[in-house]
Amino acid sequence: MKIKRIIKWTARALLFALILAFLCGFIAYWTSTNDCGRTIPAGAERMKAIKYCEYGSPDDVLKLEQVEKPVPNDDQVLVRVRAVSLRFYDGGMLEGGIGRLIFGLRKPKNTIPGSDFAGTVEAVGRNVTEFKPGDEVFGVRAGALAEYICVRQAGAIALKPANTNFEQAASIPTALVSLQGLRDTGRLQKGQKVLINGASGGVGTFAVQIAKAFGAEVTGVCSTKNLDLVRSLGADHVIDYTKEDFTKGEARYDVIYDLVNNRSFAERRRILKPGGICVLAGIGGSGMHKDTLSNLAGELTASLRSKFGNEKFVLFGVDINKKDLGVLRDLTESGKVLPALTKTYPLTETAAAYNYLETGHVQGKIAITIE
Numbered sequence: 384m385k386i387k388r389i390i391k392w393t394a395r396a397l398l399f400a401l402i403l404a405f406l407c408g409f410i411a412y413w414t415s416t417n418d419c420g421r422t423i424p425a426g427a428e429r430m431k432a433i434k435y436c437e438y439g440s441p442d443d444v445l446k447l448e449q450v451e452k453p454v455p456n457d458d459q460v461l462v463r464v465r466a467v468s469l470r471f472y473d474g475g476m477l478e479g480g481i482g483r484l485i486f487g488l489r490k491p492k493n494t495i496p497g498s499d500f501a502g503t504v505e506a507v508g509r510n511v512t513e514f515k516p517g518d519e520v521f522g523v524r525a526g527a528l529a530e531y532i533c534v535r536q537a538g539a540i541a542l543k544p545a546n547t548n549f550e551q552a553a554s555i556p557t558a559l560v561s562l563q564g565l566r567d568t569g570r571l572q573k574g575q576k577v578l579i580n581g582a583s584g585g586v587g588t589f590a591v592q593i594a595k596a597f598g599a600e601v602t603g604v605c606s607t608k609n610l611d612l613v614r615s616l617g618a619d620h621v622i623d624y625t626k627e628d629f630t631k632g633e634a635r636y637d638v639i640y641d642l643v644n645n646r647s648f649a650e651r652r653r654i655l656k657p658g659g660i661c662v663l664a665g666i667g668g669s670g671m672h673k674d675t676l677s678n679l680a681g682e683l684t685a686s687l688r689s690k691f692g693n694e695k696f697v698l699f700g701v702d703i704n705k706k707d708l709g710v711l712r713d714l715t716e717s718g719k720v721l722p723a724l725t726k727t728y729p730l731t732e733t734a735a736a737y738n739y740l741e742t743g744h745v746q747g748k749i750a751i752t753i754e
């Protein structure tokens with residue numbers, strides 16, 4: 384009798400929790416909104432920006448519009464943006480999908496896309512000491528596809544490498560993924576052997592160069608059309624994944640830097656040296672493709688299975704910070720790393736840039752110029 388009562392009340396409590404969760408989700412969904420209906424106050428300065436008010440495909444939702452020009456506060460720098468480089472998550476932000484949980488349930492909260500920028504400081508707040516008007520800078524700030532952005536002095540912003548143009552400099556923040564993945568998670572050392580799976584994309588082209596700068600022996604995995612590019616970046620060996628399975632060879636690696644995760648745990652462990660590390664850094668080229676979810680599953684299961692072995696498969700997540708932007712500037716100015724920028728677009732062709740990114744087969748980096 385008592386058990387029956389417990390079951391009855393548990394069922395009621397669960398039902399109540401479910402209804403409550405559904406109601407909260409419903410309310411959150413319908414109240415999620417953005418600034419798209421807002422008019423620019425009379426007298427406010429204007430600028431051009433790319434906007435998207437709803438989730439959808441780049442051709443449908445990206446619009447070039449006039450918006451209010453931002454004003455820096457005491458701790459901010461006003462940057463005249465000259466170029467923005469697209470990175471793997473930019474397309475996902477437009478499409479919504481699971482990203483709605485972060486970017487806005489019904490509509491995107493932040494309506495100006497893009498994040499990796501380069502430009503010139505136009506004005507600084509009264510507490511800013513690190514930058515002055517005229518400085519050329521690069522960094523990461525949400526809402527970068529606009530003529531102007533405000534960035535906190537303490538945020539992810541650094542002086543631009545002197546030997547790069549704005550499009551190249553805007554491409555550099557992607558290299559945070561390559562730098563931290565190899566240095567902090569892979570603990571790559573001089574003389575070690577590293578295999579980079581996915582060597583021809585945004586992260587991979589930087590990873591090849593950074594691994595060489597660390598003094599490693601680098602093997603890059605890419606498709607036939609990208610072999611020359613990856614070789615030209617300094618890779619000692621290249622493997623064409625359309626012709627050869629990199630897990631079947633005789634070579635053994637200290638570090639696998641895996642941007643694709645399309646091979647099984649056992650296959651990858653076989654080519655790791657005893658005690659080697661596989662950095663689980665990505666799930667293939669940008670966008671959703673037929674193997675994206677299976678690559679994601681491969682990444683997660685490899686991380687779990689390696690808990691019981693000598694070889695480590697470690698999940699990696701980038702930390703966007705100012706200090707490492709400085710490290711990348713130094714690597715660039717020393718000539719050890721140069722962005723493999725392969726295509727630029729004018730602001731009016733932003734949708735075309737997104738469409739190319741979402742193929743998952745971009746060569747190196749692409750950038751959008753803001754005249």
Ligand SMILES: NC(=O)c1ccc[n+]([C@@H]2O[C@H](COP(=O)([O-])OP(=O)(O)OC[C@H]3O[C@@H](n4cnc5c(N)ncnc54)[C@H](OP(=O)(O)O)[C@@H]3O)[C@@H](O)[C@H]2O)c1
Nearest residue numbers: 581583584585586606665666667668669699700701744745
């Ligand atoms: N963990 C993190 O914090 C973090 C941060 C940023 C990015 N990521 C991940 O890193 C991955 C790479 O990002 P990205 O910006 O470099 O993307 P991307 O620029 O879109 O990468 C495109 C490249 O992927 C290559 N590729 C596609 N399928 C391949 C395969 N089966 N084998 C080898 N290469 C393949 C393509 O070469 P082909 O045309 O020759 O196929 C292309 O050059 C993404 O999965 C992204 O999610 C992770």
